[in-house]
Amino acid sequence: KLYNTKGNIINISPQLAPNSPHSCYKLEVVAADCNSELLGILHFSTRELLGNRKIKILCCCRQWEDAEIMVLLQVMYTDLDFISTFNIELDVLQQFLYEVYRRYNNIPFHNFKHCFCVTQMMYGLIWLTDLRSEMDSIDLLIMLTSAVCHDLDHTGYNNAYQINARTELALRYNDISPLENHHCAVAFEILEKTESNIFRNLSTEQFKRIREGIIKCILATDMTRHTEILNKFKAILPVFDFSDKDHRDVLMMIMIKVSDISNEARPMDVAEPWLDCLLQEFFNQSDMEKLEGLPVTPFMDRDKVTKPSSQTGFIRFVLFPLFTELANLFPCLEKALDYYTEMEKALEREKQNWTQSEKMVKPSNLKEPEAHPEPGGMTKPVNL
Ligand SMILES: Nc1nc2c(ncn2[C@@H]2O[C@@H]3COP(=O)(O)O[C@H]3[C@H]2O)c(=O)[nH]1
Numbered sequence: 530k531l532y533n534t535k536g537n538i539i540n541i542s543p544q545l546a547p548n549s550p551h552s553c554y555k556l557e558v559v560a561a562d563c564n565s566e567l568l569g570i571l572h573f574s575t576r577e578l579l580g581n582r583k584i585k586i587l588c589c590c591r592q593w594e595d596a597e598i599m600v601l602l603q604v605m606y607t608d609l610d611f612i613s614t615f616n617i618e619l620d621v622l623q624q625f626l627y628e629v630y631r632r633y634n635n636i637p638f639h640n641f642k643h644c645f646c647v648t649q650m651m652y653g654l655i656w657l658t659d660l661r662s663e664m665d666s667i668d669l670l671i672m673l674t675s676a677v678c679h680d681l682d683h684t685g686y687n688n689a690y691q692i693n694a695r696t697e698l699a700l701r702y703n704d705i706s707p708l709e710n711h712h713c714a715v716a717f718e719i720l721e722k723t724e725s726n727i728f729r730n731l732s733t734e735q736f737k738r739i740r741e742g743i744i745k746c747i748l749a750t751d752m753t754r755h756t757e758i759l760n761k762f763k764a765i766l767p768v769f770d771f772s773d774k775d776h777r778d779v780l781m782m783i784m785i786k787v788s789d790i791s792n793e794a795r796p797m798d799v800a801e802p803w804l805d806c807l808l809q810e811f812f813n814q815s816d817m818e819k820l821e822g823l824p825v826t827p828f829m830d831r832d833k834v835t836k837p838s839s840q841t842g843f844i845r846f847v848l849f850p851l852f853t854e855l856a857n858l859f860p861c862l863e864k865a866l867d868y869y870t871e872m873e874k875a876l877e878r879e880k881q882n883w884t885q886s887e888k889m890v891k892p893s894n895l896k897e898p899e900a901h902p903e904p905g906g907m908t909k910p911v912n913l
């Protein structure tokens with residue numbers, strides 16, 4: 530149930546059918562109580578409301594209260610039939626989501642709203658690719674729950690920092706994906722408690738399979754494994770077989786990776802504030818690295834990175850190739866791919882404009898910013 534700011538209940542019936550790469554689902558408002566306040570909260574446009582009354586929830590979750598986000602996450606579990614299929618009690622699901630919410634930190638980027646965005650993208654992709662006809666409910670439950678839990682208790686400092694600063698996490702996990710191991714361990718800590726264990730009515734065998742799947746998915750979000758996982762996917766693509774567990778496992782890893790880095794697939798007015806948050810977190814880290822005399826992560830250095838330099842390389846070398854491969858498996862994603870292609874062209878134009886204006890204002894002895902996150906945190910010159 531959703532409430533408007535006056536405390537009135539708004540009945541919303543979920544409707545499936547994502548219809549673009551950046552709208553995950555539509556909701557139909559069935560209550561008469563749609564006043565302008567509600568429109569404000571939900572970001573509805575009046576035209577959409579007065580039209581066929583099918584409302585597209587925009588991907589911007591910044592206006593949403595955390596409690597509303599928890600309701601939306603709950604709707605996703607209901608909508609994918611997990612509640613009935615796995616006999617999940619609503620209060621347990623709510624408790625689970627609340628614990629998840631509590632274990633995300635109040636940091637610029639890797640916070641609860643990021644968790645929601647990634648989960649929303651996963652949910653949207655599941656419908657968009659009609660994955661329900663190819664994979665069983667357990668796999669889908671693994672994918673959605675992994676998205677929900679994938680950055681639990683992120684501190685805002687990446688693995689390179691953890692390792693260089695010899696943090697407790699790096700020590701505990703011997704420098705092997707310290708953060709992702711931690712996110713996953715926190716997830717299972719939450720699931721250890723009966724009152725928040727959404728899998729408590731499953732058999733031991735089912736739980737085992739889910740645990741294995743979630744661990745695989747969350748560990749796959751470590752970007753130092755990007756090339757390894759992408760190459761695995763490319764290798765099996767020509768013979769991809771949904772009945773082969775190994776193939777499904779790789780696809781699940783690709784799906785969570787795509788969801789994790791898909792902010793740029795959202796409308797510009799949504800994507801850009803997210804980039805600001807990411808850069809803020811990056812800059813905080815590099816400031817700390819400088820302060821502590823640790824190696825400074827180049828793509829996080831406020832003296833080297835600009836918004837365009839950060840995004841052009843990331844989209845071209847990381848996001849685009851990943852999405853292209855996924856679209857090879859799901860031709861229905863081609864439309865979305867066109868969207869990225871257009872974005873690439875726009876970026877190229879933007880970069881040219883930017884370089885020209887830089888030339889006009891920049892003294893010639895200043896070097897071009899060259900840093901951007903590469904898989905594994907390496908940097909590569911942007912060659913446009
Ligand atoms: N430059 C850039 N990096 C991103 C973007 N989205 C995600 N990333 C990076 O990809 C990483 C995925 O894993 P993390 O969440 O640990 O940290 C994320 C960022 O470092 C983006 O839009 N731009």
Ligand SMILES: [Zn+2]
Nearest residue numbers: 647679680789
């Ligand atoms: Zn993430």
